[in-house]
Amino acid sequence: MTRAFIFPGQGSQTVGMGRELAEAYASAREVFDEVNDALGQNLTKLMWDGPQDDLTLTENAQPAIMAVSLAVVRTLEKEGGFDLASKAAFVAGHSLGEYSALAAAGAFTLSDAARLLKIRGQAMQRAVPVGAGAMAAVLGLEYEAAAEVAAEAAQGEVCAAANDNGGGQVVVSGAKAAVERAIEIAKTKGAKRSMLLPVSAPFHCALMQPAADEMAEALAAVVLKMPAVPLVANVTASRVADPASIRQLLVEQVTGMVRWRETVLYMEAQGVGSYVEVGAGKALSGMVKRIASDPEILSVGTPADVEAVLKTL
Missing domain, CATH: 3.40.366.10 (Malonyl-Coenzyme A Acyl Carrier Protein, domain 2)
Known part of the structure; x- marks a missing residue:
């Protein structure tokens, strides 16, 4: 094999x-x-x-x-x-x-x-200064839907899909306020759960x-x-x-x-x-x-x- x-x-x-x-x-x-x-x-x-x-x-x-x-x-x-x-x-x-x-x-x-x-x-x-960025796991949305959530949440700030881990698990990353908005928007789009991750910087974004x-x-x-x-x-x-x-x-x-x-x-x-x-x-x-x-x-x-x-x- x-x-x-x-x-x-x-x-x-x-x-x-x-x-x-x-x-x-x-x-x-x-x-x-x-x-x-x-x-x-x-x-x-x-x-x-x-x-x-x-x-x-x-x-x-x-x-x-x-x-x-x-x-x-x-x-x-x-x-x-x-x-x-x-x-x-x-x-x-x-x-x-x-x-x-x-x-x-x-x-x-x-x-x-x-x-x-x-x-x-x-x-x-x-x-990125500590506290200025964040990452959040969005569970229950496939990549395309999660990427749309991140784009909607950006509002002029950086917010993007950072990890597409499969099985409806996508991590978004960016400015802290934008990531927090993404968590709220994801709820309205059918995400089962979204939560901030205990990381010290917003990895895999601009x-x-x-x-x-x-x-x-x-x-x-x-x-x-x-x-x-x-x-x-x-x-x-x-x-x-x-x-x-x-x-x-x-x-x-x-x-x-x-x-x-x-x-x-x-x-x-x-x-x-x-x-x-x-x-x-x-x-x-x-x-x-x-x-x-x-x-x-x-x-x-x-x-x-x-x-x-x-x-x-």
């Missing part, structure tokens, strides 16, 4: 993430040590001991989530002789998960991925342009190789392997919508029936179940998961 490896985004961070992997496998410990060294920060202490509020800060959460995903990949490789290029047709990631996917496929070094995500997190936080500019500069300074497995990009929901194109799409991704529903549908149309979610949590597995028709889904984030997946793959 054709398989894709998928990598989670922000929101899957929890205190204790990755600790069991590090205790069980030297290969996982090496990944965490390398990330700590690249950042000049004891990120693993924060990941394992908290506090949760500090771990949730964008500049910490992004490299931490990537580190857990790559610790899993490195462990699969070293413990089980796993080779991504022979096991997967595609990789894909949700927002920051694209960096994890690309590092797993060898396009970035682990150290460069960690540094880029630290810069990305800081840039996204700096782009307000993030200063962060996109910073990422263009940061990405230009790193080596980006052709990935061993094609990426299905958030911005286009189609395959890409050319390094120059990937670099440009990662810049556009900062302000662009995460087209996750279309990404999964694209992979399914290419024959993918099996999805392996790599890293912390199972958020993407839930999304895939809502989007794809009868998918086989594996999640791998703990030593027990590693052992199970090695027997399956």
